[in-house]
Amino acid sequence: MITPDRSQSAARRMLAKLMKPLVTLFGCLALFIPMPMLLAATVEYDLTIAWQEMNFTGRMVKALTVNGQLPGPPLRFTQGDHAVIRVHNQLDEETSIHWHGILLPNAMDGVPFVTFPPIAPGKTFIYEFDLRQSGTYWYHSHTMLQEQRGLYGALVIAPKDGNAFDRLRDHVVVLSDWTDEDAGSVLHTLKRGSEWYSLQKGSGQSVLGAARLGMLDAYFSRELQRMPPMDLADVYYDRFLLNGAQQQSLAAQPGEKIRLRVIAGSATTFFYVQFAGGPLQIIAADGQPVQPFTEQRLLIGVAETYDVIITMPADGSFEFRATAHDGSGQASLWLGTGPRHNAADIPYPNLYSSMSGLSLKRVLALTPGGSMGMSGTEVRAGKFDQPGMNGMDGMKEMEHGAMPQDAGEMNLAGMASAPEMKHAGHDIAGVAHENMSSDKALNGHPGLGMPTHEQPAAPGSIWLRLLAEDVSSKAPLAADGMSPERPWPPYDKLRAVQPTAFDPDKPVREIRMTLDGDMERYVWFLNNKPLSAADHIEIKRGEVVRFIMINRTMMHHPMHLHGHFFRVLNAQDEYSPLKHTVDVAPMTTTVIEFAAEEFGDWFFHCHLLYHMESGMARLVHYHDFTPDAATAAVRQHLYHDPFHLYGRVDLMSPMAHGAVVYANTRHIFSAEWQVGWQRVDDLHWEVTPAYDYYLNRFASVFAGIDLEGAGNHVEKHEGIFGLRYLLPLNIASRAWVDTAGEFQFAVSKHLELTPRLAVFSEAEYDTGERWEIRAGATCLLAKHFSLIGQWHSRFGWGGGLRWQF
Ligand SMILES: [Cu+2]
Incomplete structure (x- = not known):
């Protein structure tokens, strides 16, 4: 199927035949013919995209393949070649292929709704472009979550003169x-919020785990500052390939x-x-x-x-x-x-280690940015415009805290120093480890019969291990990005082979953007807005565009700009390296700049697939550029912000309780309900449907109706208006006034004792009524089920099952 049509060789042979008698005559003349004209060849590929049953874990599941392969076949070219790639869609859904890192005409970039309409089922799209560069690149689907299912492959371009x-x-x-899980289901699980993936990975965090490591102070100072537990990845994977x-x-x-x-x-x-x-x-x-x-x-x-x-x-x-x-x-x-000879094991990340010092200012901050030490006012004032660690106001005296002011000293602190340190006490290379059986290791079947995850022997007591695997049960541990054993990307060492600095006389457009997000609701933003709610970034031909990216989250975000190479401003000054994707590490600033010379509409986004799908993306638009009519007609689909439905039901002996949520990035429709029958004469019920407008991770405003009754008698029906706000220590709070002038205030808090076992309490005070309190514990059994036991001030003791969907 994969037939690179090397018409190049045929053309060359013919050319050689013709040239032979003339070579003496025109030998000197030929020197003046530009090389690309002599060597330019058309290289063609046919790529067929289809579903295929594959087996990675011991069970057959449907995967997306290119020419029957996963990854797709490597495509090889030589710089100067003319590529013709026919992509045949044999799926029952849309698809696309994007050429990652390739400089090409805008319409060939392969991003649905940005540069072309998606490739419809049964249709073929022919990509055609000249290869202006050389090096190692790749291609992947840019349609929904298809990349997770296998649509990717290598693209290698040999240089003309190697x-x-x-x-x-x-x-x-x-x-x-x-x-093996369907990618749509993965996104759904992330949206509804679940401890399940971290439990499966053994990266859960808990009070007992922190206590075991003697890190309770770090655990509670994080809670106090309302940060979510840090993890380095959101999803549990069955295999790495x-x-x-x-x-x-x-x-x-x-x-x-x-x-x-x-x-x-x-x-x-x-x-x-x-x-x-x-x-x-x-x-x-x-x-x-x-x-x-x-x-x-x-x-x-x-x-x-x-x-x-x-x-x-x-x-x-x-x-x-x-x-x-x-x-x-x-x-x-x-x-x-x-x-x-096995490669050395890498210490497990100590997710408890906090990157920031505790300060009252951050505990009492009104916004999530402020609690990270990077408030909107300080961002606008340019306080974080230099590359390096941010939000370290609690640690000013420490060496990582100092913010270099001189551009020549720009330095991703922590990244730069780490690789220079000795790999003390850890023999990196050539050490044979016994933890993998050699004959098992090469059985030739991908993923079959293989030990998935080698776990080092866990210290600590057996009963804790039975409850759950926790970060604290791994050994050895090292702080990510802080320990030389767990370095961040080596950006400060990347030095271009020739100067990359731009003409200082060119106009510079500076665009500052914060990278924000909410792990709990799983929404991701640039400048606190998702793609669906944002304007494009407008730039002009001929200028130098500088992006100042300020990460106010605890996650890494690999940011990718289509159609351009950008300079990553680092310690190498005018030799700053050229890249197309750059990791913006947690709570750091990264500055990139590029020459705006590639006319078109280009996508710019976090390359974590689920972050991109959840809003962390923008369109970069050249002033005066107009997409073709077909693309313009479907452009609006780019800004689609789908709703997700999820909820939970607690079914217990004295009562039932539940919530159902229908939400997109900004709008949340929900209904909370409870029914109790124990210790009351008649069935007592309450339903509160509401609409929330989400402001940020801390706050949302809402309006709704509060309905209460006993049996089939409605006792109360009032309109309610209120605010939900996250208080220090990650205590959720809610306050409302109703149309009868009554006021209600509620707080709730849950705490993981172990990754499976959590305790919770909720208290509600209503001026028209009285206190209502419930407290209890849950034990996570499976992705959708937990055991729950509680005491409720009105309905008494009880237990049952929680179902989450
Ligand atoms: Cu991201």
């Missing part, structure tokens, strides 16, 4: 994450140098990569060459690519290992034959 590195043997390594398998092998000769083209084609997973046979020599990032440097351990952000050279030691089989950033799994490539 250097010594280009003469080495190369091997493409596509890293990805796989879940390297070229579609959990284990792969490659023949290699002792002493051989091999160029690995590493592509993070994952939906949400960052990977640490490491080679058991020695350090990695990094020669390119995002396809662009950099001054070579070595690294023992490299963190690759989602959608980034790195070209690394490895040198095979004398003899044996050496592991090139990709470990998921959150420590929940890994995939390996085994190079060479002979005795096996």
Whole structure:
């Protein structure tokens, strides 16, 4: 199916035949013919997108494939080639392919509703563009959540005139994450909020876990400042894949140098990569060459690519290992034959370690930004415009806190210092570990019979382990980004091979944007707005555009700009590297700038698939550009903000209680209800339907109706108007006035004792009535079910089952 039509060779042969007798005559003349005209070749591919049954975990599930493969076939070109790629959609739904990192005409970029209408079922779209660049890139679907299901592959462009590195043997390594769960269901689970994925990953956080590590102060200072528990990834994955398998092998000769083209084609997973046979020599990032440097351990952000050279030691089989950033799994490539040498294990992230100091100002802040030490006023005043760590006002005296003012000193503090530190007490390379059985490791079947997640022996008592796996039961632990064993991306070491600085006389447009989000509701914003509610970012041809990206969340966001390379302002000044995707680490600022020379409408977004789908994206629009009529006609679909339905029912012996929610990013329709029958004469019920307008993670305003009654007698029906607000210690509060002039105030709080076992209490005071209090405990059994036991001030003691959907 994959037939690169090398009409190039045919053309060349013909040309050679014709030229032979004339070569003496026109030899000198030929020197003046531009090279691309002689070498330009048309390279064609046919890519068929279809569903196919695949098996990664021991059960057959439907995957999305390109020409029957997952990942799709690697597409190879030479710089200057003319690419013709026919994409055939054999699905029963729309699709698209985007060429990630490729400079091309806007209409060929493959983003539905931005650059073209999606490819309809049964239809073919022909992409056609010249390859102006060389390097390691990739392609993927840009339609809904299809990328999670397998629609990605490598795209490699050989340079016209290669250097010594280009003469080495190369091997493409596509890293990805796989879940048997339908991606739509994953998004739904994230939207409704669930501890389930962190429980499955063993990355839950709890009071007992914190106590076990002696980190209760960090736990409660985080709660006090209303931060959500930090995690490095949102989703639980069944498998991590390297070229579609959990284990792969490659023949290699002792002493051989091999160029690995590493592509993070994952939906949400960052990977640490490491080679058991020695350090990695990094020669390119995002396809662009950099001054070579070595690294023992490299963190690759989602959608980034790195070209690394490895040198095979004398003899044996050496592991090139990709470990998921959150420590929940890994995939390996085994190079060479002979005795096996495992790559070193990477310490598990200590998610309890807080990156920020406690301060009263932050505890009492009115907005989420303020509680992170980065209020809107300070952002507008430009306080965080320099690259580096932010919101560290509680730690000013510490070395990471100082904000470099001089651009020449720009320095991603913490990132820069980490790699220079010694990998103390940890023998990184070439250490054989016993935790993987060798004969199991290479059974040739992707993911079958393989140990999914090797867990180090857990310290602590057995009963705690029975209740749940917790961060505290892993060993060893290290603080992410702070410990040299868990470095952040090596951006400060990336140095372009030639100066990349722009002409200082060019006009500069500066665009400041905060990266915000709400883990609980799972909505993600730029400048506190989702894509659906935002205007495009307008730029003009000929100017230099600078994005100042201020991350006010506890997550990494790999930001990607289509159709351009941007400079990442780092310690290398005029040699700042060129990239197409850059990780903006938690609570840091990253500054990028690009020359606005690629006319069109281009997408700019977080490359975590579910963040993009939940609003963290923008359209970058060139002034005076008009998309073609077909694209303009469907453009509005880009701003679609779908509603999700979810809820829960607590069914207990004395009463039942529940809530149903129908919400999109900003609008929340809900109905809370309760019915009690114990200790009362007649069935007592209350229903409160309401509409909330969501302001931010702390606050929403609402209007609704409060209905109360006994049996079939309605005792109260009043309109209500109120405010929900998150108080310090992550205490949820709600206040309303009703049309009868009564006032109600309620607070609720839950606390995870272990990742499975939580205690909760709710108190409600109504001026027209009295106190109503309930308190109890839940134990998470499965994704949708928990046990619940409680005491209720009106209906007494009881227990039952909680169902969440
Ligand atoms: Cu993101």
